[in-house]
Amino acid sequence: MEDLIIIGGGPAGLTAGLYAARSRLKTLLMERLSPGGQVLLTDTVENYPGFPEGISGFELMDRMRRQAENFGLEVQSRDIIQLLLSPDKKEVVTDKGRLETRSLILTMGATPRKLAIDGEKRLTGKGVSYCATCDGPFYRDREVVVIGGGDTAVEEALYLTRFAKKVHLVHRRDELRAARLLQERAFAQEKITIVWDTIPTRVLGNTGVEAIELKNVKSGDVSRLEVDGVFVFIGYNPNNELVKGLLELDSAGFVTTDNDMQTSVPGVFAAGDIRSKLLRQISTAVGEGATAAFAAERYLENMT
Amino acid sequence: MADLLHVSDANFEKEIVQSDIPAMVDFWAEWCGPCKMVGPSVEALAKEYAGKIKIAKMDVDENRETPAKFGIRSIPTLILFKEGKVAQTIVGALPKSDIEEALKKLL
Numbered sequence: 046m047e048d049l050i051i052i053g054g055g056p057a058g059l060t061a062g063l064y065a066a067r068s069r070l071k072t073l074l075m076e077r078l079s080p081g082g083q084v085l086l087t088d089t090v091e092n093y094p095g096f097p098e099g100i101s102g103f104e105l106m107d108r109m110r111r112q113a114e115n116f117g118l119e120v121q122s123r124d125i126i127q128l129l130l131s132p133d134k135k136e137v138v139t140d141k142g143r144l145e146t147r148s149l150i151l152t153m154g155a156t157p158r159k160l161a162i163d164g165e166k167r168l169t170g171k172g173v174s175y176c177a178t179c180d181g182p183f184y185r186d187r188e189v190v191v192i193g194g195g196d197t198a199v200e201e202a203l204y205l206t207r208f209a210k211k212v213h214l215v216h217r218r219d220e221l222r223a224a225r226l227l228q229e230r231a232f233a234q235e236k237i238t239i240v241w242d243t244i245p246t247r248v249l250g251n252t253g254v255e256a257i258e259l260k261n262v263k264s265g266d267v268s269r270l271e272v273d274g275v276f277v278f279i280g281y282n283p284n285n286e287l288v289k290g291l292l293e294l295d296s297a298g299f300v301t302t303d304n305d306m307q308t309s310v311p312g313v314f315a316a317g318d319i320r321s322k323l324l325r326q327i328s329t330a331v332g333e334g335a336t337a338a339f340a341a342e343r344y345l346e347n348m349t
Numbered sequence: 350m351a352d353l354l355h356v357s358d359a360n361f362e363k364e365i366v367q368s369d370i371p372a373m374v375d376f377w378a379e380w381c382g383p384c385k386m387v388g389p390s391v392e393a394l395a396k397e398y399a400g401k402i403k404i405a406k407m408d409v410d411e412n413r414e415t416p417a418k419f420g421i422r423s424i425p426t427l428i429l430f431k432e433g434k435v436a437q438t439i440v441g442a443l444p445k446s447d448i449e450e451a452l453k454k455l456l
Contacts, residue, residue, distance in 0.1 A: 077444040078383075078386040078387065078390075078442050078443075078444060079385065079386040079387075079388070079389050079390075081382065081385070081386060084382075085382025085383055085385065085386060086382055086383065087382070088380075102382055103382045103385060122389070122390070122444075122445060124444045124445075124446045124447075140446050169423070169440060169441075170421075170422065170423040170426060170438070170440030170441070171420055171422055171423075172422055174422070174423050176381075176382075176383060176423070178380060178381065178382060179380075179381040179382070179383055179384070179423060179424050179425075180422060180423045180424065182378070182380065182410070183409075183421075183422045183423075184422075252420055253420055253422065274422065
């Protein structure tokens, strides 16, 4: 029997693991891929304190993993099939067997949201992308479109200007949501053109993306933009498949917790992007991970 | 890792297309974070399936021809080959168990 099982190896999970390992809780962190989470989609992290020159997403997560492992955190690569959550018994069913635990911290994170338009699925990997750092270099001297208007969309549009000759930023409103600093950079970047009040309606192409069909939400006008790549950054959906029906979720499907990260089931905590909250950042995830580990420790002490 | 082969544009035809046994190629690059998430799974599978399925990696930064030929515009992409023909293409990072399931279909 474990004291604590952490599910998910992004910033929240690794920080929870770091604190739990230092508290000498018998802790296991399970991750379906290698640890790192969505940070690995980022080229340079500029807004995590302590790195004035910025740090690569991979480097930051590699450091977080090593730091947690230095204190004895065990990280296992496992695919979880099912969770059984009740106040008295918590069980994790994995592809390699069942494990019982006295407490759980859920840090499964979120997944980039899809456009859900015609052609998107068929052309994923053939021009439709959700990761500019992975796929940007395939678009040297090509023309691409970025969909979205938040921090990620603007950051990635800026990143893509390193490769693409032209970046169209398509946003459904008449102003961006991204941080002012990012907006200023985008406005100053000659390769970026912003297409306001517009949504994509179809991705077009046979063997690869050839164009995107757009619709102006104010005038209703439909147009066609010839591009080689479509990069989608329109927010995130919570990775809540394992906890649907087991825990209280908000209307968007994120896990609700109290101030101490406790979910609707005692002894089950949630931290990071999967949690219902205002801001999803590395800096918020690590704080929640630490709180969740501390709260789990306190819960275990009160159990006995 | 001896079981994991690194292929290039130059030997792709010989090593993969003309391979006597089924093959899987992991198209990756140093700059790609998610590639590093599947890397360890691919290495482990190369060991487990040694002699049964030829498992290889191709750096798309150093090799431009082969990725272009297969229309690769996203990495990681895994392409599974049977008798020199594409049997399945997996785009994006998937857990090891999912990759293994695809591999089993090649045997």
